[in-house]
Amino acid sequence: MKTVDYIIVGQGVAGSCMALQLLQNNKSFIIIDDNKHKASAIAAGIYNPVVLKRFAIVWNAKQQIKKLKNVFNSFEQLLNQKYVYEFPVFRIFNDENEKRTWNKKADREDLKDFLAKDFSRLNTFKNIHQPIGSGEVLETGRIDLSNLLPDFKQYLKLKDHCLDESFNYNLLEIENNKVIYKDIEAKKIIFSEGYHIKENPWFGQLPIIGVKGEVLRVKTDAILPDAVVKAKEFLMPLGNKEFFVGATYDRDNVNYEITEEAKTILLAGLKQFLEDDIQVVDHKASIRPTVSDRRPIIGAHPKFKNLICLNGMGTRGTMLAPVMVEELYNYLEFDTPIHPEADISRFYHLLNE
Ligand SMILES: Cc1cc2nc3c(=O)[nH]c(=O)nc-3n(C[C@H](O)[C@H](O)[C@H](O)COP(=O)(O)OP(=O)(O)OC[C@H]3O[C@@H](n4cnc5c(N)ncnc54)[C@H](O)[C@@H]3O)c2cc1C
Structure with missing residues (x-):
């Protein structure tokens, strides 16, 4: 039996920030991830403190931006790669x-x-x-999650911190002060499964609303700024004449299929402000884990206190995950209260107490 402080399920941006926090604090852990429909891997990774529809400030924006730079710079140092692009x-x-x-x-x-x-x-x-x-x-800028996450997974595997497999909920044994999963014993288990939380037997009733997003990678010879340009859709530079075009928001067809309809919408949105020829190189879809009240959901299950939820990063995982992980870690290790707007207890009535 291997004994650790924490098991983490899910290595998207939320689970990865939690793993980094544990590494930095010398806590032992195993992260289990099956790399299935990872929203973080197809996200543009843009961080932006302003809601561009209404020109309003994002919730806790200043604190989030400060923490984000700190955390993603730490990833850069740990993995010796560049992931933070300011533009x-x-x-x-x-x-x-x-x-x-x-x-x-x-x-x-x-x-x-x-x-x-x-x-x-x-x-x-x-x-x-x-x-x-x-x-x-x-x-504003971008975190290159599409490279950071696989690099970090590789690092964690080399250090024996990562299992590349699906977590089987039926095999979890819950005791008073610990959980046991196969041959791993942990004080607590943190679930950061993104939209897959819907399959979680303990947290699946939380009001996570899936919002499907489709994105394109395009190539063009057009001379464009080193910046995101946003009208109805946005264009973001990726280097080598490639750009990211995104993203659709679909609450009705919540699945992982790419569609011709979304491609047409994205290209039409781009045509509004750019006439140059472009060529579509790639097209992807995933699901954002949003919450009915637009706040993340973190904290312990009302009955099984060693089952922990880290979810609801919505449309802004890049900005939210670093601060929410710090908040959750302080709660888990020092019993510090969680920000009431993010605290899972606001939804305890929906869970099996
Ligand atoms: C098209 C699109 C564009 C976006 N653009 C941006 C953007 O520009 N900026 C921004 O901040 N946010 C953006 N987002 C939102 C962002 O992607 C999410 O907020 C964030 O990725 C959620 O991260 P997560 O770690 O909670 O979930 P995920 O990234 O989905 O990760 C969950 C992980 O858990 C694993 N998992 C789940 N269940 C199990 C299981 N049973 N066993 C093993 N592993 C499991 C999955 O395989 C996955 O790897 C975008 C989202 C989409 C869809």
Whole structure:
């Protein structure tokens, strides 16, 4: 029997940030992951403190951005690779009204560090159609999760911290102060399965709402800025003349199939602001684990206190996972209260107490 402090199920951005936190604190753990429909692996990985529809600040944005840089820089140091790319996000205005709203909001205390007032920065790119101009969001960028996650998994495997397999819920034995899974005994088990939480017998009743997203990787010779350009859809540079185009939001067809319909929508959205020829290189789909009240869900099961939930990263896993992991870790190790808006106890009535 192998004895560890924690078992983690799921090595998306949430489980990986938790594994890093445990490594940094010399806690022993095993992470189990079957690499199935990992939302984090197809996500653009953009971090952006501003909601681009309404020009509103994201929940706890300042704290999230600070923690995110700290955590992903630690991954860079650990794995000796670059994963953090800082670049601006340009939001193309739909009309004059939006431009006025942006200008007003850029003076607000909570937004002034993030909304630039210079609307001319994209003007040199004559091939980008933006008759009303565009606003620049600051403190934004991308975490290259599509490389970070497999690199980190490889590292964890070499250190005997990772099992590349599906977790079988039927084999978990729950005792008062420990859990036993096959030949592993742990004080606690942390479930970070993303949308697969729906199959979890203890946490499957939580109000996780799947929102399917499809994305394209495209190639073009167009001269484009080293920045995200966003109108209805967004374009993000990947290097080597390749770009990421995303993403659809579909609450009705929650599955992992790629569709011609979504491809047409994404390409039409791109055509709104870019006339240049492009060639589609790849097309992927996954499901975002969103929550009815748009907040993550972290904490212990009401009856089985050694079963822990780390989920609900929604549309912003890159920004949320680092702070939520820190919050959860402090709760698990030091009994520090969880932020009430993220605390699983708000949904205890839905779980089998
Ligand atoms: C199209 C799209 C674009 C997105 N763009 C962005 C973006 O730009 N910025 C951003 O911040 N967020 C973005 N998101 C959201 C982001 O992807 C999610 O918030 C985040 O990936 C959720 O991470 P997670 O670790 O909770 O789940 P996941 O990444 O889905 O990871 C869960 C892991 O658990 C494993 N697992 C589940 N059940 C089991 C089991 N029984 N046994 C073993 N392993 C199991 C799965 O194999 C998977 O590897 C996007 C999402 C989509 C779909």
